[in-house]
Amino acid sequence: MKDTFRHQGKRKQLVEIVKAKGVSDEGVLAAIAKIPRHLFMDSSFEDHAYQDKAFPIAAEQTISQPFTVAFQSELLQVQPGEKILEIGTGSGYQTAVLCELGAKVYSIERQQELYVKTKRFLTQIGYRPKYLNFGDGYKGLPTYAPFDKIIVTAGAPFVPNPLLAQLKVGGRLVIPVGDDPQIMTLFIRKSAKEFEKKEFGEFRFVPMLEDKN
Template structure:
């Protein structure tokens, strides 16, 4: 897609589609408008960057559907002073959106190739408040915890205990939960003084959360 007018029109349709999926938070919409998804989609799928669909990336992973990224971001209710932990960097697109809303974003990825590629895009876009790290995300980052917000972009059977423990009181986690790759529910967890409050948001479909490092 090399025609500048066609590119502008495609991006306008992109934002309209996200609005039509029920995203109303102005800050989230502005972040989606500012961060060009095309920067995170390479090769033969680059021309489909503005379509509301997941697309394949390296290491057998996917870049999530933009409307799902927006809805998860909205559910997270990120404030400008928040420290955010993301589990599953993937392409880096979700972390880049979060970088527009939070004070600091730490994104954990088990595949070195993906983390390095995402960090290059962050650097190229001047996103200085987001860092991709190669590590087993299922354990979180206990040395930097607690976090105001935690987002998990892979499905677990239950909200992971180590991550719940790293959530600040009053903090929010958004995580897909399900025992198969066909039936999953997006859950919002709020940590209270006396425990955790759970809310089911919508049906989703994500790759499974896997322990250990990738090849």
């Protein structure tokens, strides 16, 4: 598992691409510059690791496009020490970004193959989320709620009520909503019953599936 000067140079180029598309959060850009994305992918795709594209990983899932990861992370407005729930651990790349930003990350993955592989891999490369769970993302993690922020990394046909319920007042939920494509949506919890909703254009994610476990 090598991270060479060549890889680091390619990451700098990737950061410039992400910046050019509108991401300006310095913490997020620093995380993209630091994290060895090529290690999160099959070695046969290594040459593609620092292109701004999504790529296949195990269990018919994908590692998200770097711009999408950066954009969602910027919308979250992560502060060090915050409790963040991630729905869809996947490759662990978004998890690593949240860890780099200083968050206490709680993450759920519904594909057992990915859950086992990613849990082991994140530890190997030095990222230690607070809790990784094999389970149904639609249900969230009520045991550990409430959360400062919640991020969903799969396309949700609707907004799961348990996720809204597990968000602190003042908290932010970033979720791609719809079938294909999805609309990137931000919910800010204003009170026990009131949410502010903002939309940020079309994105494409693998679907968030229900009751798979």
